[in-house]
Amino acid sequence: MSIPFSTFASSIRVETAFSVLAVAKLLKSEGKDVVELEIGDSPFSTPAVAVDAAARAIREGQTRYGPSLGMPEYRAAAARYVNREYGLNVAAENVIAGQGAKIFEQLFCEAFLNPGDGVLVFSPHFPTYPPNIERRGARVVLSRLEAAREFRPDPAEVRRFIDRDPSPRAIFLNSPHNPTGGVATLDDFRAIADAVRDTEVVILSDEPYDRMVWKGRHHSPLEVPGMMERTVAAYTFSKSFSMSGWRLGFAVSDARIIDMMGKLTNTTLSCVPPFVQMAGIAALDNASDERDRTMQEFKRKVELLVTALGRLDGITCAMPVGSFYVFPSVAGVCNRLGITSHGLAMYLLEGADEKRGVACLGGECFGDAGAGFLRLSCAEPDERLTQAVDFIADAVTRGDRVKKYLAAHPEYRLAAGYPAS
Numbered sequence: 001m002s003i004p005f006s007t008f009a010s011s012i013r014v015e016t017a018f019s020v021l022a023v024a025k026l027l028k029s030e031g032k033d034v035v036e037l038e039i040g041d042s043p044f045s046t047p048a049v050a051v052d053a054a055a056r057a058i059r060e061g062q063t064r065y066g067p068s069l070g071m072p073e074y075r076a077a078a079a080r081y082v083n084r085e086y087g088l089n090v091a092a093e094n095v096i097a098g099q100g101a102k103i104f105e106q107l108f109c110e111a112f113l114n115p116g117d118g119v120l121v122f123s124p125h126f127p128t129y130p131p132n133i134e135r136r137g138a139r140v141v142l143s144r145l146e147a148a149r150e151f152r153p154d155p156a157e158v159r160r161f162i163d164r165d166p167s168p169r170a171i172f173l174n175s176p177h178n179p180t181g182g183v184a185t186l187d188d189f190r191a192i193a194d195a196v197r198d199t200e201v202v203i204l205s206d207e208p209y210d211r212m213v214w215k216g217r218h219h220s221p222l223e224v225p226g227m228m229e230r231t232v233a234a235y236t237f238s239k240s241f242s243m244s245g246w247r248l249g250f251a252v253s254d255a256r257i258i259d260m261m262g263k264l265t266n267t268t269l270s271c272v273p274p275f276v277q278m279a280g281i282a283a284l285d286n287a288s289d290e291r292d293r294t295m296q297e298f299k300r301k302v303e304l305l306v307t308a309l310g311r312l313d314g315i316t317c318a319m320p321v322g323s324f325y326v327f328p329s330v331a332g333v334c335n336r337l338g339i340t341s342h343g344l345a346m347y348l349l350e351g352a353d354e355k356r357g358v359a360c361l362g363g364e365c366f367g368d369a370g371a372g373f374l375r376l377s378c379a380e381p382d383e384r385l386t387q388a389v390d391f392i393a394d395a396v397t398r399g400d401r402v403k404k405y406l407a408a409h410p411e412y413r414l415a416a417g418y419p420a421s
């Protein structure tokens with residue numbers, strides 16, 4: 001007997017990066033040489049000060065439950081960090097610890113959304129936003145990010161959402177943006193703040209790439225006066241400190257909102273392991289030089305990949321303003337080969353060659369607005385990045401193999417061509 005799952009669970013769409021990662025690992029275990037550019041992870045090591053602090057904390061017995069809001073010293077260290085880096089003026093009571101940044105999508109939705117509420121999401125978008133919104137029975141309202149605006153959120157779209165939606169309740173912002181690399185300016189946030197003033201609209205500002213801005217500097221909507229009471233900003237150690245497996249992050253907001261998120265944490269994950277928080281304090285307080293060096297390495301890798309991809313016929317690749325993703329338009333290649341962009345990604349991994357492959361994602365893994373693009377991360381050594389581009393250059397000329405792949409995977413046939421970009 002097959003007992004049915006809930007309607008929500010039955011309709012869930014997961015983060016494709018993890019599904020492609022599973023295929024890549026399987027192929028590798030079978031002996032294939034795969035350059036893995038599918039997942040947004042770091043090839044660098046966690047700072048030694050963080051590893052040492054965690055080991056010390058474990059030896060000293062910090063291995064039990066802790067407060068749901070986080071350890072007081074962790075919350076204070078995170079408050080110091082955002083004050084120092086972004087000129088905020090927050091205290092420990094404005095911070096909650098979390099398992100990375102992703103958990104705050106769920107906690108934010110639980111804190112604010114009721115069934116039927118409208119949530120504005122700029123698209124392409126991080127794939128776990130819709131499931132977390134839908135988990136509460138709320139409605140995703142998509143607004144397309146335009147390359148012409150360097151993929152920055154358009155405040156006019158916020159005004160339109162507030163004026164026209166029957167129940168406008170929340171906005172998801174993500175700057176620097178995954179997958180496009182767009183970075184919102186302080187003026188963008190000021191204009192968005194003007195639009196939401198005098199409403200009950202709240203904002204989740206997802207900021208995992210806050211240290212990866214390659215032109216100008218990172219801004220948070222929290223910098224705009226009056227936004228703290230309606231904004232939850234989420235940060236993580238995954239990207240800046242190469243600590244994705246530690247599952248550590250924090251959110252900053254008004255103390256009342258933070259307390260509510262603490263109650264919600266209490267009823268689900270209980271707390272973040274105290275020794276993990278000790279590693280985080282050490283990273284925040286004592287690894288900023290190492291972090292900044294790592295960020296420069298990422299920038300160099302992004303430039304390398306952008307320059308190499310830009311030389312390929314049918315591919316247009318702009319330098320992202322932030323993040324460690326490269327988001328080339330492959331519309332020309334896809335239209336010529338009659339394959340969707342995610343089909344192209346899967347062909348590069350599975351179909352182009354028996355012995356070698358490149359793992360990356362089609363832009364449609366981030367919503368229809370991403371179709372016609374690929375997303376590649378820079379999580380491999382330089383020579384592997386160059387190898388990946390050489391491999392792509394050759395693979396897209398092999399029409400016979402593409403035909404064979406499409407015959408086996410008709411779901412990747414391109415029905416109507418992508419607009420040229």
Ligand SMILES: Cc1ncc(COP(=O)(O)O)c(C=O)c1O
Pocket residue numbers: 040099100101102103126174178206208236237238239244248249
């Ligand atoms: C936009 C965005 N939000 C959230 C996350 C999740 O971050 P973490 O793994 O630290 O929870 C990611 C990770 O790739 C991301 O790109």
